[in-house]
Amino acid sequence: xxxxxxxxxxxxxxxxDTMAPVLRGVSLRxxxxxxxxxxxxxxxxxxxTTRAVMNLLPRGATTTGRVRFEGSDILAxxxxxxxxxxxxxxxxxxxxxxxxxxxxxIEDFITEQARSQxxxxxxxxxxxxxxxxxxxxxxxxxCMTRYPHQLSGGMLQRVMIAAALMVEPVLILADEPTTALDxxxxxxxxxxxxxxxxERGVALLFISHDLDLAMAVCDRIxxxxxxxxxxxxxxxxxxxxxxxxxxxxxxxARPSVAHTAGRLAAIPGRPLSALEAPExxxxxxxxxxxxxxxxxxxxxVALDEGEARCVRAxxxxxxxxxxxx
Amino acid sequence: MTVSSASVSLKETPRxxxxxxxxxxxxxxxxxxxxxxxxxxxxPALAPHxxxxxxxxxxxxxxxxxxxxxxxxxxxxxxxxxxxxxxARTSMVGPLIVVLIAVSLGSLVAVAAAWxxxxxxxxxGAVLDVIFAFPGLLLAVLATAVFxxxxxxxxxALVIAYVPYVARVLRASALRERxxxxxxxxxxxxxxALAICLRHILPNMFRVIVAEATILFGWAMLDLAAISFLGxxxxxxxxxxxxxxxxxxxxxxxxxxxxxxxxxxxxxLVVVAFNVAGERLATRASEGNR
Amino acid sequence: MLVLTLLASSIxxxxxxxxxxxxxxxxxxxxxPLPEETIRVLEQKYHLDDPVLVGYWHWxxxxxxxxxxxxxxxxxxxxxxxxxRALTTAELVFYAAxxxxxxxxxxxLLGALRPGIVDSGMLISTTxxxxxxxxxxATVLISVFSVRLGWFPTLxxxxxxxxxxxxxxxxxxxxxxxxxxxxxRVTRASVLEEADREHVQTAQARGLPRRLIVRRHxxxxxxxPITTVTGVTIASLVAAVAVVEQAFNIDGLGAYLVExxxxxxxxxxxxxxxxxxxxxxxxxxxxDILYAALDPxxxxxxxxx
Numbered sequence: 001x002x003x004x005x006x007x008x009x010x011x012x013x014x015x016x017d018t019m020a021p022v023l024r025g026v027s028l029r030x031x032x033x034x035x036x037x038x039x040x041x042x043x044x045x046x047x048x049t050t051r052a053v054m055n056l057l058p059r060g061a062t063t064t065g066r067v068r069f070e071g072s073d074i075l076a077x078x079x080x081x082x083x084x085x086x087x088x089x090x091x092x093x094x095x096x097x098x099x100x101x102x103x104x105x106i107e108d109f110i111t112e113q114a115r116s117q118x119x120x121x122x123x124x125x126x127x128x129x130x131x132x133x134x135x136x137x138x139x140x141x142x143c144m145t146r147y148p149h150q151l152s153g154g155m156l157q158r159v160m161i162a163a164a165l166m167v168e169p170v171l172i173l174a175d176e177p178t179t180a181l182d183x184x185x186x187x188x189x190x191x192x193x194x195x196x197x198x199e200r201g202v203a204l205l206f207i208s209h210d211l212d213l214a215m216a217v218c219d220r221i222x223x224x225x226x227x228x229x230x231x232x233x234x235x236x237x238x239x240x241x242x243x244x245x246x247x248x249x250x251x252x253a254r255p256s257v258a259h260t261a262g263r264l265a266a267i268p269g270r271p272l273s274a275l276e277a278p279e280x281x282x283x284x285x286x287x288x289x290x291x292x293x294x295x296x297x298x299x300x301v302a303l304d305e306g307e308a309r310c311v312r313a314x315x316x317x318x319x320x321x322x323x324x325x
Numbered sequence: 326m327t328v329s330s331a332s333v334s335l336k337e338t339p340r341x342x343x344x345x346x347x348x349x350x351x352x353x354x355x356x357x358x359x360x361x362x363x364x365x366x367x368x369p370a371l372a373p374h375x376x377x378x379x380x381x382x383x384x385x386x387x388x389x390x391x392x393x394x395x396x397x398x399x400x401x402x403x404x405x406x407x408x409x410x411x412x413a414r415t416s417m418v419g420p421l422i423v424v425l426i427a428v429s430l431g432s433l434v435a436v437a438a439a440w441x442x443x444x445x446x447x448x449x450g451a452v453l454d455v456i457f458a459f460p461g462l463l464l465a466v467l468a469t470a471v472f473x474x475x476x477x478x479x480x481x482a483l484v485i486a487y488v489p490y491v492a493r494v495l496r497a498s499a500l501r502e503r504x505x506x507x508x509x510x511x512x513x514x515x516x517x518a519l520a521i522c523l524r525h526i527l528p529n530m531f532r533v534i535v536a537e538a539t540i541l542f543g544w545a546m547l548d549l550a551a552i553s554f555l556g557x558x559x560x561x562x563x564x565x566x567x568x569x570x571x572x573x574x575x576x577x578x579x580x581x582x583x584x585x586x587x588x589x590x591x592x593x594l595v596v597v598a599f600n601v602a603g604e605r606l607a608t609r610a611s612e613g614n615r
Numbered sequence: 616m617l618v619l620t621l622l623a624s625s626i627x628x629x630x631x632x633x634x635x636x637x638x639x640x641x642x643x644x645x646x647x648p649l650p651e652e653t654i655r656v657l658e659q660k661y662h663l664d665d666p667v668l669v670g671y672w673h674w675x676x677x678x679x680x681x682x683x684x685x686x687x688x689x690x691x692x693x694x695x696x697x698x699x700r701a702l703t704t705a706e707l708v709f710y711a712a713x714x715x716x717x718x719x720x721x722x723x724l725l726g727a728l729r730p731g732i733v734d735s736g737m738l739i740s741t742t743x744x745x746x747x748x749x750x751x752x753a754t755v756l757i758s759v760f761s762v763r764l765g766w767f768p769t770l771x772x773x774x775x776x777x778x779x780x781x782x783x784x785x786x787x788x789x790x791x792x793x794x795x796x797x798x799x800r801v802t803r804a805s806v807l808e809e810a811d812r813e814h815v816q817t818a819q820a821r822g823l824p825r826r827l828i829v830r831r832h833x834x835x836x837x838x839x840p841i842t843t844v845t846g847v848t849i850a851s852l853v854a855a856v857a858v859v860e861q862a863f864n865i866d867g868l869g870a871y872l873v874e875x876x877x878x879x880x881x882x883x884x885x886x887x888x889x890x891x892x893x894x895x896x897x898x899x900x901x902x903d904i905l906y907a908a909l910d911p912x913x914x915x916x917x918x919x920x
């Protein structure tokens with residue numbers, strides 16, 4: 001059964017007097033224990049998707065479509081139901097320094113959620129100590145008594161992961177969890193997150209701009225562009241056999257160890273926002289394979305266990321992955 | 326179609342409304358400040374009657390349209406409207422002088438401290454910290470005790486009390502300006518420090534200085550009015566809003582609050598206008614700096 | 616730092632004697648003609664023949680032991696004149712401070728947590744009240760509540776606790792008005808700013824109950840700026856108290872300071888000025904300590920300008 005189902009989600013945000021679209025029909029599912037990646041450049045709407053999943057959209061946002069978590073419709077549910085759902089989702093934000101209350105101790109931050117659910121402080125503390133050890137913090141007891149400003153960014157992000165696991169979530173939402181960290185810390189934190197969620201069989205929705213990183217930890221990946229999903233595919237196939245030209249561009253925009261000798265092919269132009277998107281394919285202006293048919297509205301086409309929003313997907317099959325040297 | 330009300334409803338009311346309300350208040354402020362400025366210049370000339378003409382027959386008489394006395398008379402039978410208009414000048418010229426001197430001195434201290442830094446910054450900081458220990462009103466009372474009651478002593482005391490506030494706010498802005506690339510470029514070109522400060526740094530701080538001066542005007546007006554109310558500033562029978570509130574106190578107890586209220590409302594209106602305008606200017610200045 | 620500030624301000628207060636036109640002696644006596652003998656006693660008592668610093672030292676030493684010299688107008692030790700008045704003033708300031716904290720914070724919270732009409736009304740009224748000087752507030756309060764409605768006595772400080780509270784209510788409100796409005800505005804702004812922080816979003820995402828989020832994350836963090844501003848505002852009440860005492864004819868320190876200033880009773884002026892400055896500086900110091908206690912990121916003494 002699907003843990004999380006997002007169906008044809010549209011979100012419009014108020015900017016001044018007008019409503020601006022940010023999501024244009026996003027569909028997504030995560031089943032129990034599965035790791036799904038949501039990848040795209042900044043401004044494509046991936047963070048807004050996570051906010052919709054938590055029902056944390058900015059005030060005045062309007063939505064159509066549905067977000068179902070464990071069967072309940074998050075966007076239409078009563079406050080108590082929304083809160084109950086939020087308590088079953090662990091969340092890891094990009095910038096732990098901003099996302100952890102600076103005036104409260106680490107102990108307070110980690111155990112707060114458990115205590116609000118009626119757990120005894122002593123039990124919560126014991127579990128917090130275990131988890132801090134699991135995320136690789138050397139002196140958990142000392143860490144518990146510290147304030148956020150006394151810890152490094154990497155340590156804080158481990159604390160955030162430990163806090164997310166406190167209430168035994170069924171799903172972890174990780175919104176660019178390593179982007180704010182330096183490179184060496186990044187891989188450690190990512191490894192910890194990946195390992196702990198596998199051990200516990202927790203599902204993961206991983207938001208990133210980094211396709212390779214997402215491929216390393218996810219089973220399935222959806223690529224977003226201008227408020228839409230343009231391709232969904234098994235992570236293992238995405239890099240060498242992309243279905244959408246944009247995915248191919250993302251894959252070759254980043255050097256990988258095997259291909260360092262080859263030229264880096266950056267995608268020309270800048271990413272469009274959902275607001276600027278034309279009726280047809282939003283990627284067409286930057287695409288090397290543009291045809292007149294691309295100005296028609298594009299549908300997601302199922303193709304070899306994946307789907308792509310590209311009229312020429314079948315045609316281009318096999319041509320895209322081999323582009324790089 | 327569902328409208329999200331997800332986040333805890335602590336956020337601002339929708340932006341559009343806030344904006345429009347502020348625009349209206351901005352216009353109102355400008356109008357009040359404009360009228361105040363006109364009155365400060367021409368108030369005494371606009372007074373329909375002699376503000377000092379005593380006529381005990383009219384003591385505490387209310388609004389009388391015959392002969393045009395829309396606000397009525399005070400306890401000594403003087404026309405209230407005329408006294409409010411005549412009092413505008415003393416009530417506003419005092420604060421104006423205080424603000425001009427305090428802001429000039431404060432800017433100089435701020436720019437000098439930011440430019441030279443080191444010992445000058447430290448010394449200025451220490452001296453200003455001591456002055457901070459004296460609330461403006463207290464310093465003004467002390468000054469009148471030493472030099473005798475009167476506007477001059479009180480005003481100078483307020484200048485001394487305000488300089489630290491001005492200097493502290495402007496120092497931050499001067500430091501920011503000093504660290505800009507263009508200043509370094511001018512220094513490398515061998516421009517004299519004084520010229521850089523006067524021709525570049527100060528003019529670039531103009532918006533912050535104006536905002537600070539506007540806010541300070543409200544304070545100065547309140548403090549000077551309080552001193553006059555205490556009998557240590559402007560001396561009766563001169564028409565001054567602070568003095569009028571004090572003189573009207575007897576009337577208040579007898580059930581004739583007209584004099585005190587008229588002068589009090591005049592003070593509040595002008596101060597509100599300057600406060601709101603100052604806040605808006607300060608917000609704009611900080612937005613412009615970002 | 617605290618001691619240095621106090622020392623420097625006491626020097627300023629003492630030196631004011633020497634700034635006055637004429638000799639320090641004429642400043643002390645206010646120009647009144649006095650018999651030769653009295654003058655000699657005075658000169659000796661105030662060490663006017665000694666260097667300024669010696670005179671200052673004797674004055675400060677006396678002040679530390681509760682001896683502020685003798686009033687020239689009343690011919691009584693200054694301490695005897697000041698002590699009972701200090702109590703009245705302390706009561707008035709304390710009463711007003713309680714009003715500022717309780718109602719200022721409450722009104723600010725109301726505005727922040729209830730957007731819409733409540734908030735707009737609060738914004739407009741506090742804008743006006745913040746600009747209302749205490750003596751204007753006094754006028755309005757007296758004419759409405761004492762003269763029209765007769766609920767409160769008009770003048771004086773009253774005897775006995777209940778009577779005193781009754782007498783000091785209107786003065787305390789007048790004294791508190793503008794500070795209260797200021798605190799309310801700062802409270803509202805701080806709460807709104809804090810509610811927009813990312814860590815509050817985290818708390819929401821973790822499904823915590825709203826009242827818990829408001830209390831533990833929004834209010835707890837907003838308490839830091841609110842405390843700072845409230846403290847500074849309360850300290851400023853010490854200076855404003857003179858105006859309110861005058862308006863309500865209360866025989867307290869402030870009104871007496873003004874009286875002494877007009878009659879050039881310099882020993883009294885010095886004594887009261889010193890007391891008020893000490894009260895002002897001590898309040899500010901307490902605020903600094905509270906600030907450091909509330910914000911773990913601040914180490915005491917490290918955030919001074």
